[in-house]
C-alpha cells in the first residue's frame with residue numbers, strides 16, 4: 001500500500017517546507033551529467049521545485065505527477081506539467097535524455113514497473129537518477145525506535161539498496177549528506193530531529209501524515225519522548241542521510257557510461 005495516495009491537501013503548503021535542497025541537487029546533477037541531450041522528465045515531480053532548479057541549469061524539464069493540485073503549482077512556476085502515473089508513462093519510448101524520481105518511489109505500488117517505465121522513455125545513453133531514503137538508512141535512524149508501528153509499512157514501501165540496485169544493474173550510489181533543510185523531507189529531518197517537534201514541518205511529510213492517521217497515540221508518545229531525549233542528548237539511533245542512485249541506459253556512444 002502506498003504511503004499517501006493523495007497530495008491534494010499538501011499541495012498549497014508544500015513549498016513552505018519543501019524546496020530544492022542544494023545537498024540533494026549536487027549528487028542529482030552528478031547522476032544526470034553526461035546525458036546525450038537536455039530533455040528531462042521529473043516523475044512524481046510534484047510542485048516542480050527540483051525541475052525548476054534544473055531548468056535554471058539548462059535542462060528542458062517536464063513534470064509528470066498524478067496529483068492535479070501539485071501539478072497546478074508546477075504550472076504556476078512556468079513548468080511544462082503533464083498528468084500521469086509513474087507506472088504507465090504517457091510518452092513514447094526514447095522521448096527523454098534524462099529521467100529523475102525524487103522522493104517519490106515509496107508512493108508507487110510497484111516500484112519495478114515505475115523503473116521499467118523510466119528506462120523505456122530514456123534514449124540510449126540517457127541518465128536515470130533516483131533520490132531514495134533506503135530501508136537501511138531509515139533503520140539506522142531514530143524513527144523505528146520512537147514510532148515502532150511504522151516499521152512494517154516503512155519496510156513495505158522502502159526497498160533496501162541491494163534490491164534497488166538489482167533493478168538498475170550497474171547503477172552507482174551517491175550519498176546525500178544534508179547540509180541544509182531547504183527540502184524538509186523525512187530523511188533531511190532525521191539529521192535535525194528537533195524539527196520533528198514542529199507540527200507544520202511534520203504535516204508536509206507523508207510519514208507523519210500516516211502516523212497521525214493510523215497511530216495517533218503512538219505519535220503523541222513518540223514526540224513526547226523526543227522532546228525529552230533531544231535536549232538530554234539521549235537520542236537513540238544515528239542519521240546519515242539518503243542516497244541518489246544514478247544509472248545509464250546501455251547503448252549510448254562508447255565511453256558515455
Ligand SMILES: C[S@@+](CC[C@H](N)C(=O)[O-])C[C@H]1O[C@@H](n2cnc3c(N)ncnc32)[C@H](O)[C@@H]1O
Nearest residue numbers: 007044045046065066067070085086102104107
Ligand atoms: C513527496 S512528493 C515529491 C515531489 C517532488 N519530487 C519533490 O521532491 O519535491 C511525492 C509526489 O509523488 C507523486 N506521486 C505519487 N505516486 C505517483 C504515481 N504513481 N505517479 C505519479 N506521481 C506520483 C505525488 O502526487 C507527489 O506529488
